[in-house]
Amino acid sequence: MLEVKNLKAYIDTPAGIVKAVDDVSFSLKAGETIGIVGESGSGKSVLALSLMQLNPSPPTFYPQGEILLEGKNLLHLKEKELRNLRGNDIAMIFQDPMSSLNPIFKIGTQLMEAIRTHQNINRAEAKKKAIELLKDVGISDPERRMNDYPHQLSGGMRQRVMIAIALAGKPKILIADEPTTALDVTIQAQILDLMKDIQKKYGTAIIIITHDLGVVAQLADKIVVMYSGRIVEEGKTEDIFYHTAMPYTWSLLRSMPRIDTSSRERLIPIQGQPPNLVSPPKGCNFNPRCPFATADCLKIDPSLTERGAGHYAACILSEKTFEEGKLQLENFETKGVPL
Amino acid sequence: MLQYTIRRLFSLIPVMFIVSIIVFMIIHLTPGNPAHLILGEDASEESIKQLEEQLGLDQPVVMQYVNWVKDIVTGDFGQSVYSSEPVLDIIIGRLGPTFSITIVSIIMILVISIPIAIAAVWKRNTLIDPLFISISLLGVSIPEFWFAMLLVLGFAVSIPLFPVAGYIPMADGIFQWLYHLILPSFVLAAVEIGLVARMLRDGMLESVNQDYIRTARAKGVKESIVLMKHVFSNALIPTTTVIGAMVAGLLGGTVIIETMFTIPGMGQLLVDSIYRRDYPIIQGVILFIAVVYVIVNLLVDLLYTFLDPRIRYD
Numbered sequence: 025m026l027e028v029k030n031l032k033a034y035i036d037t038p039a040g041i042v043k044a045v046d047d048v049s050f051s052l053k054a055g056e057t058i059g060i061v062g063e064s065g066s067g068k069s070v071l072a073l074s075l076m077q078l079n080p081s082p083p084t085f086y087p088q089g090e091i092l093l094e095g096k097n098l099l100h101l102k103e104k105e106l107r108n109l110r111g112n113d114i115a116m117i118f119q120d121p122m123s124s125l126n127p128i129f130k131i132g133t134q135l136m137e138a139i140r141t142h143q144n145i146n147r148a149e150a151k152k153k154a155i156e157l158l159k160d161v162g163i164s165d166p167e168r169r170m171n172d173y174p175h176q177l178s179g180g181m182r183q184r185v186m187i188a189i190a191l192a193g194k195p196k197i198l199i200a201d202e203p204t205t206a207l208d209v210t211i212q213a214q215i216l217d218l219m220k221d222i223q224k225k226y227g228t229a230i231i232i233i234t235h236d237l238g239v240v241a242q243l244a245d246k247i248v249v250m251y252s253g254r255i256v257e258e259g260k261t262e263d264i265f266y267h268t269a270m271p272y273t274w275s276l277l278r279s280m281p282r283i284d285t286s287s288r289e290r291l292i293p294i295q296g297q298p299p300n301l302v303s304p305p306k307g308c309n310f311n312p313r314c315p316f317a318t319a320d321c322l323k324i325d326p327s328l329t330e331r332g333a334g335h336y337a338a339c340i341l342s343e344k345t346f347e348e349g350k351l352q353l354e355n356f357e358t359k360g361v362p363l
Numbered sequence: 364m365l366q367y368t369i370r371r372l373f374s375l376i377p378v379m380f381i382v383s384i385i386v387f388m389i390i391h392l393t394p395g396n397p398a399h400l401i402l403g404e405d406a407s408e409e410s411i412k413q414l415e416e417q418l419g420l421d422q423p424v425v426m427q428y429v430n431w432v433k434d435i436v437t438g439d440f441g442q443s444v445y446s447s448e449p450v451l452d453i454i455i456g457r458l459g460p461t462f463s464i465t466i467v468s469i470i471m472i473l474v475i476s477i478p479i480a481i482a483a484v485w486k487r488n489t490l491i492d493p494l495f496i497s498i499s500l501l502g503v504s505i506p507e508f509w510f511a512m513l514l515v516l517g518f519a520v521s522i523p524l525f526p527v528a529g530y531i532p533m534a535d536g537i538f539q540w541l542y543h544l545i546l547p548s549f550v551l552a553a554v555e556i557g558l559v560a561r562m563l564r565d566g567m568l569e570s571v572n573q574d575y576i577r578t579a580r581a582k583g584v585k586e587s588i589v590l591m592k593h594v595f596s597n598a599l600i601p602t603t604t605v606i607g608a609m610v611a612g613l614l615g616g617t618v619i620i621e622t623m624f625t626i627p628g629m630g631q632l633l634v635d636s637i638y639r640r641d642y643p644i645i646q647g648v649i650l651f652i653a654v655v656y657v658i659v660n661l662l663v664d665l666l667y668t669f670l671d672p673r674i675r676y677d
Contacts, residue, residue, distance in 0.1 A: 078580060080572075082488065103586075111583035123574040126593055128671055138582040173672040189582060 025229065026052040026075075026197060031089030033067075033074045036082060040302035044070040046253035047088070054196065057223065057230040059240030059261070061276070062250035065298045068233045071250070072201050075231070076114050077106055093197075112142045115190035119202035121182035125174040131185050132170030138192035157188040160225075162218060180211035187218065191226070198222070199231045204239060216242055237280050241265065246334075249273045252299045252309040255328065259335030269337035271314045274350065292357075308340070316341055316349040364668065367676035371661050382653045383435070387428050389649070390418075390642045401444050401640045414444070418642075435650070441643035445636075450647040453632065460530050460628035463540065464620065465613050467548040468555075472609070476556045480563035480598075484571060485590055496564060499557035507616060511550045511623045518546065530626040547624040551616045555609050562605045566598030573597070600671050607663030611656040 033045035044067040052058050062068045073079045075091060077098065091098040093113060101109065118124040126134060135154040136147070143150070151170070158166035161184040174182055183203060190198055200219065204212035216239065223230055232243055240247055240261065247264040249257040249272065257270040268274045275294045296313040299305055305312055311321040320340055328336040331343075339346070355361040390397050398414040399406065415421050418441075419430055434441065440450035479499055483492040519527040525546045531539040570576065571594050579593045580586075614629075621630035629648055636644040667674045 076581060078577060107583045107585060109583070110581055116581045118574060118578065120574060124578045126575040126579065126597070127673055128596055129593075137579075137584065141583050175673050186578070189578070193583070 025054045025094060027090075027092040028075075029090040029092065031071070031074065031091060032087050033070050033079065033084055034087055035070070035079075035084050037302075042301045043253050043304070044084075044301065045074060048250075048253075048255055050248050050255065050258065052197065052229050052231065055223065055227045055229055056246065057232065057244045059244030059247045060231065060233045060250060061235065061237060061240055061247055063235060063276075063294075063298050065252075065301070066250040067253035067301075068250050069201055072116070072199050072231065072233050075197075075199060076110055076116055077101070078110075078116070108142070111138055111190075111195070112193040113195060114197045114199060115193060115195035116199040116201065117183065117186045117190050117203050120206045121179055121186050122174075122206065124186055125182055127174055130171055130173055131177070135170075135185065135189055135192065138189045142193045153192075154188075157191055158185070160191065160222075161185070161188045162214075163188075178211075179207050180214060183207060183211075183215055184218065187215075187222070191222065191228075194226065195228060197229045197231065199233070201233045202235070203232070205234070205236070212239070219243065237265075237277060249276070252301060252304055254309065254338070255336075256310065256339075257337040258328065259332070259337075263332060263335040267332065267335065269331045269335065269343070269346070270339045271316050271341070271346070272310045273337075275313075275315075308338075315353055316346060318345075364665075364676060368661075368665065371664065375657055375661070378657055379654070382650065383432060384428070386646045386650050386653070387431055389646060391424065397642065401642065417442075418444075440647040440650075443636075443641055443644050445639045445641045445644075450643050453644060454629065454647050454651055457627060457629045457632045459532060460621070460626045461614070461617050461630060463530075463533065463544055464548050464551060464617055464626065464628065465610070467541070467544045468551040468613055469606075469610075471548055471552040472555050472559055472606075475552070476560035476563060479556075479560040480567060481590060481595065483560070483564045484567040484594065485587075487568065487571075492564075496557075496561060499560040501557065502553035502555075503557040505553065507550055507554065507619050508623060510553060511547070511620065514546050514550060515623075528623075528625040530624075530628075547620045547626060550623075551613055551620050554616065555612065559602060559605060559609070562602045563595075563598050566601050567594045570594045570597040596670075600667065603663055603666060603670060607660050610659045611652075614652050614655060 028051070029049050031045055031048045032043070035042040035044050046067070048067075048071060050058070060068045060071065070079060070084070074084075074086070075098070086099055089099070093109070098106075098109065125131065132151070132154055135157060136150045139145070139150045139153050139157075140147075143153075145153075154170060155166045158169060163169050163181060163184055169177075169181075174185075177185065198219075203219070204215050207215060219230060219232075220243065222228060230243070232240060234240060244261050247257075247259065247261050248255055249264065249270065251272050257264065257268070257273045259267075264273060265277065268277060272294075275292075278292045279294055281291060294313060295315075299309050299312065307320075307322040307324055308314070308317070308326055311317040314321065318341070324340050326338040326340045328338045331337050341349070352361070393400060396411070398411045398418065398420055402410055402414060419427050422430070431441075438451060440454070442449055443453055446453070476499065479495050483495045486492060515527055518524045526543050529543055531543050533540040567590070571590075576589060576593055579589045584593075617628055617630035618633055619630070620626070621628045622634050625631070629651070632644065633648045635641075636648070668676065
């Protein structure tokens, strides 16, 4: 349904051109959930905003690529067609529900605006639909809540309102940019459950952007791992978790707390900083931080190669070298066996 | 809300107390004998004594102040030294022209500065933004009296579009009334247009990058509606403060404008009274302007609750 082909999204800054999204391709089927994972600054949010053409432009521009929604290239839409697309075909919820709702309008007003932008109905009908939507996203006493201002709601409630706004146009695709990052853990779980329910009920495809692998493990069919504007590994969720083929993904997984390991085991952060996207390192972008980098990694810029059915990774290390490297590193860390 | 309003009204008492002391002191801060000053060099001893008695200048200063405040509270602002009419009646008779200029000028400020700010933000990546804002800032830098003369020369003398001076009360025809007010009100407005436009534009530019504006765009809302509804309403809150403070500036500005356009308002009354050393009127006018200023600012504070639902005073 949605196909992104060789998309580049660059940002023109005083320091130079930032290659925020650099030659990214992926596809999304109807009703599917795809997780886009990466550190801050990996380009995942710019990618998400590109799909709705919501990046401020200038300074953002798209020197190359296609975003095809049912065959239509979204990069070539006129302003009016774009407005029809937003909220109608593709809708989005954002990271911070505190700041994503206009503080001076009632949530009912904001929800009805979303409904009436795309449907030619009167206020009374729109109000009925708005109340229905609030009920759908699990807000109790929706008639009364319609008259509340955002600051009168809790963070979780506000994110539910954002989801209701996103659902107003019955979108084919829902993009969720870090939807649970600003919420506490119990609320996170509720919001994720709500998204699952919505997918079941409406058949909406979901693109979830996050740095939290726990979130995608629960929700995603497919995971795309981004590093410095590029896809470095892509595959079914199980493949990413159990057949990790790229050292960056492996490092990400190691830096995440797990429920099945002993509490004494320490989390291991990824060394170093994400690369400067104005002048990225030579060879593989990850080589300065990669514990297994070889001399070849400084020269060769790897492209995605197939590692299994639908599983791709960008790394020149052979599976054997990678496995041996991991074993050696673990032995060094746990038993002090020299490298 | 009602409770807050009442509390705010009570808090006006100390403010007005200080204002009243300053206004009262005007007469005593001028060097020499006030009665002598008022009546001039060659006044007879007798008439000076009589005036001192009339103004209460023969009593101790504290007693004078207490009596003065007592009178004012009962609505007695004293009598004009020049015409012997009650000060309050004279001031009320002059309110019409001053309020007319001020209101027309506030409307002009809003009608001109709001579209300038919206256009500047709408075309923020083009030359329109710096161009509009520099033109509107030009108004701030031009002295009122000079601008007034320039406009009269241009649009009343060379091209006789508007009257050179004068004032027609609204009762004698609303068109004539407005026609005579256009030039003076515009001079008065010119100074503030730049400030308000600038304030609004800055507020809108700040709001335009907020997350909730991205949400509005993501809903598919038209850019013009995004700007006019979502961005503008949020920028209105800081601008209201400026508009409140502006009212005082406008009332002060009428002093020059009314003199230049010979409009019989409070500003002209004040200037004339200063020439005539008519202290009771000077005191009355200043006190009146201070009261208007304080009340306008109270209204602005109350207006916030309507503009921003997050502000609650209870």
